[in-house]
Amino acid sequence: MRRGGIRIQYNSPVVLSFAILSFGVLLLDRFTGGRSTHMLFSVYRSSFRDLGTYPRFVLHVLGHKNYSHYIGNMMMILVVGPPLEERYGSRPLFWAMFITALVSGMVHWLFFPGSALLGASGIVFMMIVMSSLAGMRDGCIPLTLILVMVLYIGGEVVNGVTLADNVSQLTHIIGGLCGAFLGMNMRR
Secondary structure: OOOOOOOOOOOOHHHHHHHHHHHHHHHHHHHOOOHHHHHHOOEOOOOOOOOOHHHHHHHHHHOOOOHHHHHHHHHHHHHHHHHHHHHHOHHHHHHHHHHHHHHHHHHHHHHOOOOOEOOOHHHHHHHHHHHHHOOOOOOOOOHHHHHHHHHHHHHHHHHHHHOOOOOOHHHHHHHHHHHHHHHHHHHO
């Protein structure tokens, strides 16, 4: 018989650590007047001789413009991420997040030299698509995956063409495509 009260469990180490690190980066941004986010936690065109270029390819997912931006991403990650981490494991989910960050960072660096990218929305879209794949059985494509791809990715394509809103729809699309590719491969 267990005695005592309720215990708090660190049930999803990758997801929780990501959320905590991102919050720490947001606080650091406030203390440095945005300099830390510019130097390390956003990706933008810079020289390959600048040693900060390389970590920014991945670390941009930890940076957020403000608390609202942070909360919007973290709420989805904290809802969708733990079941993925339970299903696939911490290490594979970490690498899926890393690869998504790297691919979206490099694409942004290459194709958008005049702007900076920060935030975890690519990770959010990767997780959304991966969660839709989690129910795949016997080689059948889940209808939920098709609907997610059409609604989320299709919506981002439309928004990318019709809106000028400082939101990187391409990052959302890349995140979704990474989620589909990585989720299919992780199932094997």
